[in-house]
Amino acid sequence: MTRQVGPGLDRSRKVALTAVMAALALVANYILVLAPNVELGSSILFVTGFLFGIEMAASCVLIVAMVFGLFNPWGPSIFILEVWIAQVIGWMFFAVAGHIVGRGGARVGVAHYRSWEIGLLGGILTAFYDLVTNLGWSLASGIPFWATLATGIPFTVVHIISNMFIFGIVTLTLEKAVRRHLATALWQVQDSEEPSAKNKKTVQLEHM
Numbered sequence: 001m002t003r004q005v006g007p008g009l010d011r012s013r014k015v016a017l018t019a020v021m022a023a024l025a026l027v028a029n030y031i032l033v034l035a036p037n038v039e040l041g042s043s044i045l046f047v048t049g050f051l052f053g054i055e056m057a058a059s060c061v062l063i064v065a066m067v068f069g070l071f072n073p074w075g076p077s078i079f080i081l082e083v084w085i086a087q088v089i090g091w092m093f094f095a096v097a098g099h100i101v102g103r104g105g106a107r108v109g110v111a112h113y114r115s116w117e118i119g120l121l122g123g124i125l126t127a128f129y130d131l132v133t134n135l136g137w138s139l140a141s142g143i144p145f146w147a148t149l150a151t152g153i154p155f156t157v158v159h160i161i162s163n164m165f166i167f168g169i170v171t172l173t174l175e176k177a178v179r180r181h182l183a184t185a186l187w188q189v190q191d192s193e194e195p196s197a198k199n200k201k202t203v204q205l206e207h208m
Contacts, residue, residue: 018056021048022063029064033073037159041068042094042129043122043170049098050171051178057095065091086136090129097125115168122167123160130156 021044028040041064049057065088069078077083101113101121134152138145149156 014056017052018059018063021052021056022060022067025060025064026067029068030073037155038162039159040166040170042091042126042163043166044174045091045094046098046122046125046167047171047174047178049095050102051098051175053102054096054099057098058092061088061091061095080140082140083133083136086133090132093128093132094125097121115172118171119164119168122171123164126160126163127156130159 025041025044025048028044032038032040045057045060045064048060065084066078069084069087070076077087130152131149134148134156135145137143138148141148
């Protein structure tokens, strides 16, 4: 028996779900805004890419970048173009990575991976994000890139370590929750039986 899984989303559902995932990422960013470099939004973008593909995840990234860039409690980054573009690139990397890891994810799921594997991936993605955003700040401020990296080391370490734990826990939990509550609405599942070798042999004998 083979199990075929395909997307069950029409356009209106895609729009609604994109808004929900983007809102979830924004709320996840805002609730920890007082903890420097500890955030949940990147893990939400990763899960979006994993479950729903790059198109929806990229849309979420742009929505999050626009809203958070305008209403960032630490100051609107959207008016510092180099920093804002760097944030978009960094968040997009989470979305793309989720899409790549999740190709065929409708059949397997994040649970197929060990928690430490997802956590390690989250740490690597976060390191890339911090490199890109530090480069953006360096270009905007005129401060040498190496100096920006050096002064930001404590924040980078906190960001990487916290995201390793967050990815290892949150992504698994969120992905399971989405599948549990929305599976029938999001994916069409069909079972098809293939003739076994024994049945094929029987059919051949009957026609001899």
